[in-house]
Amino acid sequence: xxxxxxxxxxxxxxxxxxxxxxxxxxxxxxxxxxxxxxxxxxxxxxxxxxxxxxxxxxxxxxxxxxxxxxxxxxxxxxxxxxxxxxxxxxxxxxxxxxxxxxxxxxxxxxxxxxxxxxxxxxxxxxxxxxxxxxxxxxxxxxxxxxxxxxxxxxxxxxxxxxxxxxxxxxxxxxxxxxxxxxxxxxxxxxxxxxxxxxxxxxxxxxxxxxxxxxxxxxxxxxxxxxxxxxxxxxxxxxxxxxxxxxxxxxxxxxxxxxxxxxxxxxxxxxxxxxxxxxxxxxxxx
Numbered sequence: 001x002x003x004x005x006x007x008x009x010x011x012x013x014x015x016x017x018x019x020x021x022x023x024x025x026x027x028x029x030x031x032x033x034x035x036x037x038x039x040x041x042x043x044x045x046x047x048x049x050x051x052x053x054x055x056x057x058x059x060x061x062x063x064x065x066x067x068x069x070x071x072x073x074x075x076x077x078x079x080x081x082x083x084x085x086x087x088x089x090x091x092x093x094x095x096x097x098x099x100x101x102x103x104x105x106x107x108x109x110x111x112x113x114x115x116x117x118x119x120x121x122x123x124x125x126x127x128x129x130x131x132x133x134x135x136x137x138x139x140x141x142x143x144x145x146x147x148x149x150x151x152x153x154x155x156x157x158x159x160x161x162x163x164x165x166x167x168x169x170x171x172x173x174x175x176x177x178x179x180x181x182x183x184x185x186x187x188x189x190x191x192x193x194x195x196x197x198x199x200x201x202x203x204x205x206x207x208x209x210x211x212x213x214x215x216x217x218x219x220x221x222x223x224x225x226x227x228x229x230x231x232x233x234x235x236x237x238x239x240x241x242x243x244x245x246x247x248x249x250x251x252x253x254x255x256x257x258x259x260x261x262x263x264x265x266x267x268x269x270x271x272x273x274x275x276x277x278x279x280x281x282x283x284x285x
Contacts, residue, residue: 065284067166079174079281102272106265113263114200117191126258133255135220142224142252143172145231164234171226171282175274179219180212188215191260203263218262221270222277224252229278233285249274 067075090099120126146168153161187207194200207214228249232242253271256262262270279285 064163065167065282067163067170069166072166072170075170075282076173076177079170079277080177082281083174083178083277102269106269106272109265109268113265116257116264117194117200117260118196120258120260121191121194121196130255130259133251133258135255135259135261138220138224138252138255141248142220142227145227146172149231160234164231167234167282168227168230171230171274171278172223174277174281175223175226176219178273178277179217179222179270182217183212183214183219184210186214186216188263188266190215191263200263215262216266216269217273218253218256218266218270220256221249221253221262221267222274224249225271225274226278226282227274229275230282233279233283 065075086095090096146165148165149168150162150165153159153163153165187205187210189203189206191200191203194203203215212219225246228245232245235241249271253267256267256270257264
């Protein structure tokens with residue numbers, strides 16, 4: 001029952017998307033961009049004269065990345081190439097400042113890891129919250145979000161919603177692959193595995209090789225933020241959607257702390273990586 005309740009809370013912030021079609025688009029209507037070649041010529045002005053653009057005109061929107069069931073697997077393969085070649089791009093000076101900022105923030109937050117993790121191990125203040133937002137419940141809610149969106153898109157005959165669901169599913173796959181590899185490589189102990197009066201500072205590379213079961217980064221958080229980013233940016237024209245999507249993802253991240261499943265740095269990096277995967281890898285924005 002608790003899992004169902006938590007899943008409904010996480011999905012509630014996304015549920016209204018099924019009614020959030022763009023105002024200028026009726027359900028089932030697919031808007032196709034009109035190419036300049038298809039625009040009737042204006043006979044009132046000579047072809048050699050080009051008028052300045054209207055000051056109120058907006059730049060053309062960036063074309064959506066092609067996605068379908070058939071393209072899903074090739075897209076994930078291409079995404080993984082994009083993710084794992086990031087160090088090469090970094091060596092050539094690309095994305096250097098954001099990377100330094102993220103790593104610097106993580107280093108700073110690392111000083112809070114021992115105190116934060118020891119606090120959540122001792123306190124009982126979040127027992128009610130933890131019963132609702134358990135690990136299984138938040139995972140169910142996150143994985144159900146793309147399924148829910150796709151079902152809503154089928155009902156509404158909304159191609160944008162179905163495409164968003166597939167892109168969110170692609171983000172889930174990318175996040176799971178990345179987090180599994182990083183967890184296996186770092187072997188960080190979870191706070192719940194450290195004795196209550198133990199050393200919460202010495203947790204890295206303590207588990208040996210464990211396939212995807214270590215603490216860094218938070219798998220729940222990276223997946224939640226990757227899905228939230230896809231939805232928030234695809235439906236950013238509805239101002240409440242980013243707040244709802246990122247708010248639900250933040251609840252997932254906090255639950256990993258209150259359950260003593262992860263350290264603060266695990267959750268922070270999960271959120272940063274999830275956002276990066278959703279925006280820069282899946283949506284290519």
